[in-house]
Amino acid sequence: MHTLTVRRSIITSMVIVVLTAVAIFGIDRFGKNSRVFGRAGTILALGIDKKLVDNPADAYRIWKQAGYLGRTVVYVSDRWESFDPGELIPVQMFRAYPLQLYNTAKLFEDDYLNGVTFLYVASLNKIVRKIVAIVPESEVGRMKEAARMVKNSHVSDKGVYITRQGFPRWFTTGARFDGAGEPALLYIGASYFRHAEPEDLYRQLSSSGLQTDCVILCAEKGKDTVTPIEIAKLNRFARLIGISTASAGSDDMKTSGIQMQQRTVPAS
């Protein structure tokens, strides 16, 4: 074998090490720069976007219209709805060349967006990259049971971590929630108030130090666990975070006419 000189070996090695470091740094920046945020603040802040919507799918449309990308969603509801994405799309039994292919993200957005799938559709469309679900204690317990069946899961005092095909999801309670580590998209479903009071959630979110640029309060119309009582509590929560009672539920607080100044901010 031809042995390289010491000088050539060292120079080559150094060049590759430096290039590797640059590539790692560059990839990290690329990933972080792919995130799109709005103006962020606490849930009380005036400058952030706050909306009241009827259906979870409206939340997806707001996020999409605002151009958010690569975000953490803090999802607050009474339960985590599981579904099997593979069962929604009829299997292509005719498969002749040229194949009739499609973009799954677009297909789900066009044909399968609903109150159960909206977070999945948001993840397919690059809006969401991880989910922190704040759910009642009983639901966290259910997820703990589910975690036993999942290959990559972790249960701790703070909650349950379960991935789906590498996609990260945490399940915790309002009392244990300690922030998302970066400005998050906050979604609160009325059903959560079946088990909790708005003041408690407000206090928990405030004390967690949560930063957000978009708060969606969803009446979750049609959901069997939502009654006028939960809607009233949702409106109480709306007033707590600065949405006036009069405007809560009015058209201008709903999904239309979203105008946001977008900016890309370096994430933590």
Next chain:
Amino acid sequence: MKADMTTRTATIALAFITLLALFLNGFQLARQPVSHDDYYVALSAINYMESGQLGPTMWNHPDLRNILVYYALRTFGTGVLGVKGVSLLLGTLCTPLIGLVTRRMFKDDLIALIAAFLWACDALVIDFSRQGINDIYLAFFPLAAIYLVYRYRESGNQGWLLGSAICFGLGLASKWSAVFPLLVTFALLIAAIHKETKDAIRVRIAGYCHTAVMLLLVPALVYLLTFIPWFGRGYSITEWPALQRSMFLETSQHTGYKPKQWDDRDNRAYKWFVVPSVFVDPFMNMDAPDGGTRELPEFEKSATVVLGVANPLVWLLTLPAIFFLLRRAARERDEGAGYLAGLFLVSYLPLVCSPRPIWLNTALSVLPYAIIAVAWFVRSVVSRFKRQELVLAAYLLMVLLVASPLYLLAIGKGVRIPVVKDYLMENYLNQIKMIMPAGPASDVPKRENPAPAKH
């Protein structure tokens, strides 16, 4: 036997064997019904490149396939070349590569040609050179890397070593089992540096560092770069290890994406070279192979069974060949024999020891080394006979005779063979028939989910 074959003659012969491989891999490929895997490979490529999304199929494996298939689809459209063109190309190129690598290991053109021939007509190789999924990549990239390492050792040109490192990285980005030949090759180079720099400590340490940077850092970097579409979803470098952990946990505990409807026995690696083994891939496609209307075809016309059956005249010689190879490496300090035995054992034994099912498709990560070893073994045995040419020709003819019906099975034409048809019906198709739709085409049932986990 005439051992002093000229390089030109050997090269021409290798080119002919490569053409044979291209013919076998490509014959009526567009008429082979599209399997579920082929279809979902194409969808997964679009998902990954346009949304950074893993899946719907084989989300736990690295993503080079998604990148290559996506660009093939962009270049050639959604026809057979777009979906299977990459596998066809890489599977075919394995044939000359295995010849070139063998030539350098044993410095014997005849062994190289035997190895190339055995590879070209192996049913499992043909099966996976005709599929969209990426198991054939696991043969191609490490072989290419090994070849480039030999070129580096011959010339001292670092470009070859860099090329080898990139190929190993691409192998890793196909499936993680490429790490095994990488480690053996790394050990070979370290041993060579150690041997050749007896008193020059500075040169030795510099050589170690250089080799480590080239063969460990560069492949890792190439692997990382193939995740760029995933990073485009907003993930940072600190979130990447969590994804790798998820992939690793799924891969290390994988028991199949869906329950198989047929008897699934051949999923233990220790059997591969001990008893005749088979990779089974039955599927339904409502398109009649020769086109036609969109009415439900007969069951026999819509069901296809692709079988990658190991040729017993080749595969069952592997373990004796490795034994004699190890003996030669020890007795004669033969580097090529030692390297080849190391490649085989280090690639194969982890699969044998794995507690999870390992299906025969994974054998493609080991098969190049097995076939080279068998080629050497056959050459060694034949050289003991007086009429060597005749004995070798007889062996190769028998291999070809056995390979012929296996070829029909590998391209999904098994039901055309009367005796085999009954066997296929009994063992595979009757189970599938249970889920065969009975109504019009629009009533076709939902297939088993390719991504069964709940969201």
